[in-house]
Amino acid sequence: MNGMEERIVMSHGNGGVKMQELIREVFLRHFGNRTLNEQTDAAILPADGQTLAFTTDSFVVDPIFFPGGNIGKLAVCGTVNDLAVSGATPRWISVSFILEEGLPLRELEMIVSSLAEEARDAGVEIVTGDTKVVNKGKCDKIFINTAGIGTIREEDRGIGFGRNISPGDAILVSGTIGDHGMAVMNARESFNFTLPVISDCASLNHLIRHVLDRSEGVRFMRDPTRGGVATVLSELAVKTGMGIDIEEQALPVGNAVKAMCEILGYDPLYIANEGKVLMVVSKEETAHVLRLLNDYPLGRDAAVIGHLSGDHAGKVVLRTETGGKRFIGALTGDPLPRIC
Amino acid sequence: MKYIDEYRKKELITALTDEIRRISRKEVALMEVCGGHTMAIHRFGLHSLLPANIRLISGPGCPVCVSARQFIDTAVACSTLPGSILATYGDLIRVPGSASSLEKEKATGSDVRIVYSVLDAVELAAGNPEKKVFFPGIGFETTAPATAAAIVRAKQENIRNFFVLSAHKIMPPVMAALVRDGVRLDGFIAPGHVSAIAGTEMYRPLADESGLGVVVAGFEPTDILQAVLMLVKQLESARPRVEIQYRRSVRPEGNRIAMDLLDRVFELKDDAWRGLGVIPLSGLKIREEYAEWDAERNFDLAVPPSDEPGGCICGSVLRGLKTPADCRLFATACTPADPVGACMVSSEGACAAFYKYRR
Numbered sequence: 001m002n003g004m005e006e007r008i009v010m011s012h013g014n015g016g017v018k019m020q021e022l023i024r025e026v027f028l029r030h031f032g033n034r035t036l037n038e039q040t041d042a043a044i045l046p047a048d049g050q051t052l053a054f055t056t057d058s059f060v061v062d063p064i065f066f067p068g069g070n071i072g073k074l075a076v077c078g079t080v081n082d083l084a085v086s087g088a089t090p091r092w093i094s095v096s097f098i099l100e101e102g103l104p105l106r107e108l109e110m111i112v113s114s115l116a117e118e119a120r121d122a123g124v125e126i127v128t129g130d131t132k133v134v135n136k137g138k139c140d141k142i143f144i145n146t147a148g149i150g151t152i153r154e155e156d157r158g159i160g161f162g163r164n165i166s167p168g169d170a171i172l173v174s175g176t177i178g179d180h181g182m183a184v185m186n187a188r189e190s191f192n193f194t195l196p197v198i199s200d201c202a203s204l205n206h207l208i209r210h211v212l213d214r215s216e217g218v219r220f221m222r223d224p225t226r227g228g229v230a231t232v233l234s235e236l237a238v239k240t241g242m243g244i245d246i247e248e249q250a251l252p253v254g255n256a257v258k259a260m261c262e263i264l265g266y267d268p269l270y271i272a273n274e275g276k277v278l279m280v281v282s283k284e285e286t287a288h289v290l291r292l293l294n295d296y297p298l299g300r301d302a303a304v305i306g307h308l309s310g311d312h313a314g315k316v317v318l319r320t321e322t323g324g325k326r327f328i329g330a331l332t333g334d335p336l337p338r339i340c
Numbered sequence: 341m342k343y344i345d346e347y348r349k350k351e352l353i354t355a356l357t358d359e360i361r362r363i364s365r366k367e368v369a370l371m372e373v374c375g376g377h378t379m380a381i382h383r384f385g386l387h388s389l390l391p392a393n394i395r396l397i398s399g400p401g402c403p404v405c406v407s408a409r410q411f412i413d414t415a416v417a418c419s420t421l422p423g424s425i426l427a428t429y430g431d432l433i434r435v436p437g438s439a440s441s442l443e444k445e446k447a448t449g450s451d452v453r454i455v456y457s458v459l460d461a462v463e464l465a466a467g468n469p470e471k472k473v474f475f476p477g478i479g480f481e482t483t484a485p486a487t488a489a490a491i492v493r494a495k496q497e498n499i500r501n502f503f504v505l506s507a508h509k510i511m512p513p514v515m516a517a518l519v520r521d522g523v524r525l526d527g528f529i530a531p532g533h534v535s536a537i538a539g540t541e542m543y544r545p546l547a548d549e550s551g552l553g554v555v556v557a558g559f560e561p562t563d564i565l566q567a568v569l570m571l572v573k574q575l576e577s578a579r580p581r582v583e584i585q586y587r588r589s590v591r592p593e594g595n596r597i598a599m600d601l602l603d604r605v606f607e608l609k610d611d612a613w614r615g616l617g618v619i620p621l622s623g624l625k626i627r628e629e630y631a632e633w634d635a636e637r638n639f640d641l642a643v644p645p646s647d648e649p650g651g652c653i654c655g656s657v658l659r660g661l662k663t664p665a666d667c668r669l670f671a672t673a674c675t676p677a678d679p680v681g682a683c684m685v686s687s688e689g690a691c692a693a694f695y696k697y698r699r
Binding site: 007008009010011016017018021189191255258259262264267318319320321322323324325326327329332 | 341344348350353354382383384385386387388389434443444446447448456561675676677678695696697698
């Protein structure tokens with residue numbers, strides 16, 4: 001704008017509109033191909049009669065330790081979840097480290113051990129990796145990249161694309177929203193809130209497998225990370241051209257997160273989650289899937305939050321707790337950088 | 341959640357809207373002059389709950405939106421001074437100046453940091469004595485006392501590398517200016533937090549001269565609807581006056597300690613408002629006694645005068661003459677991701693609220 005050279009600004013990384021613009025105008029313009037253009041959470045790849053899911057993610061969270069996890073655990077959960085919401089069973093992951101000169105070895109080891117533990121629990125094998133060290137000040141303590149491969153059963157192949165969703169389908173979320181973003185923010189900024197805000201950082205593959213093995217009703221899934229539930233819903237509405245109705249009253253929000261959001265002026269709908277899945281489920285299977293989610297501790301607070309609709313095409317309408325109505329759009333400005 | 345849920349109860353809201361419907365006959369336009377009200381009205385979808393004859397219009401109550409573009413240019417100039425740290429409330433980061441923004445300066449290497457309290461900026465100065473820490477002070481009677489407290493503290497603790505760039509403003513003159521300008525209005529929903537600090541006596545001349553009702557409101561949906569009901573009652577009975585809806589926070593005399601602090605550090609000056617021009621005695625300037633902490637008195641921050649961006653109607657939106665949807669840039673050239681006007685970038689701006697919740 002105004003003749004000044006365009007540069008990367010923080011909002012290019014927030015998971016919202018500005019990042020979509022960057023992806024479209026720089027990355028897709030140069031890399032674009034049929035698989036990538038789908039912009040699914042993981043690439044769905046045919047390979048000798050088998051279908052594979054492949055994904056990658058980088059982690060730059062600040063601080064590297066936060067209530068409920070650390071950058072190592074997060075690096076496993078993020079990649080495992082991207083595979084799991086694509087309908088895949090996560091199998092193998094790679095882990096690459098960029099380390100800043102001066103990082104205490106003790107901290108590295110704490111991160112690596114919780115990374116290993118999370119991988120074990122999630123049932124994925126760490127099969128390759130890389131290490132780089134940069135001069136002090138050239139990165140911030142530790143950055144991690146993970147990539148992962150999963151296998152997809154024939155019957156789950158469509159889930160990542162969400163092509164079978166239709167008006168009347170229900171939208172479920174597997175638990176309380178906004179916990180991760182607020183936990184990291186509380187740990188980073190000096191608010192001195194004495195609230196127990198704990199990141200929901202968790203691998204969802206066992207929970208999701210449990211549901212997929214027992215119900216054929218799941219038509220689409222996403223993990224609402226950066227940009228939050230609102231951004232996922234808004235992208236879903238735009239992508240499918242369908243309307244979405246959400247009931248504010250039905251949204252599960254923990255009291256501490258609700259209080260923090262009230263005080264700081266955030267909307268939990270836009271705050272990142274790292275252990276939640278948003279599911280689009282056929283009308284008939286809604287109650288069944290909700291029960292299946294409730295079977296697991298990770299899905300204890302699962303709730304039906306709304307449904308797809310034939311009205312207001314491409315828009316998400318929230319019926320507020322007061323009975324009023326408003327639209328929900330994708331995240332634009334972002335006050336919460338470096339949360340994952 | 342306690343102290344929140346009570347004010348959002350559907351039964352109360354329905355009772356209020358039913359009562360408004362029952363007694364309201366006239367076509368009325370009520371202006372909320374606080375960005376917090378604008379956001380709450382949109383966030384809770386209150387427009388959709390009111391009868392069609394009651395129109396809520398957004399006024400010049402968003403501090404970021406009413407700051408002239410030149411102020412952003414001056415803040416950008418501060419951020420590019422060698423050895424400077426610019427500490428700011430997050431809302432200002434993305435506001436476009438005439439050629440740059442703080443976000444863009446940050447990307448080119450300026451040290452721009454978001455703080456949640458002006459006192460964090462003072463601490464930043466204390467911890468970095470070799471740096472010059474600038475704080476752009478924006479906001480009305482609500483935030484100005486905090487800035488005053490920071491300056492007083494810097495003086496007490498002999499912190500000499502903390503500088504405030506003041507764009508602080510006060511509310512009553514702009515409300516009077518809108519009425520003088522002939523903006524068609526039937527009453528004001530007056531700002532709750534401003535009034536908690538400054539009290540309600542300050543609205544009396546305006547109410548007496550203009551014959552308009554002024555009801556000071558809180559920020560929950562029941563607060564705002566009750567304020568609407570009070571204004572409607574005033575209008576239907578032709579008895580406009582100053583009333584307080586937000587009794588749990590606002591007393592007629594305001595907060596004396598905060599106001600004394602404000603008076604100690606600031607004095608009134610004529611000030612430029614975006615879209616409204618210069619309004620006499622509407623801005624706050626740092627007094628001579630505290631000149632050492634005044635960015636403008638200590639650095640050459642002169643920037644060329646700046647026109648409003650072409651096609652942007654923020655000025656008319658701020659005066660309640662037009663709605664965001666009337667702007668040809670709205671949602672096309674001007675979006676929250678790439679804002680042209682300040683009303684789109686601030687989370688409390690009318691265009692941002694309209695874009696986010698009603699588009």
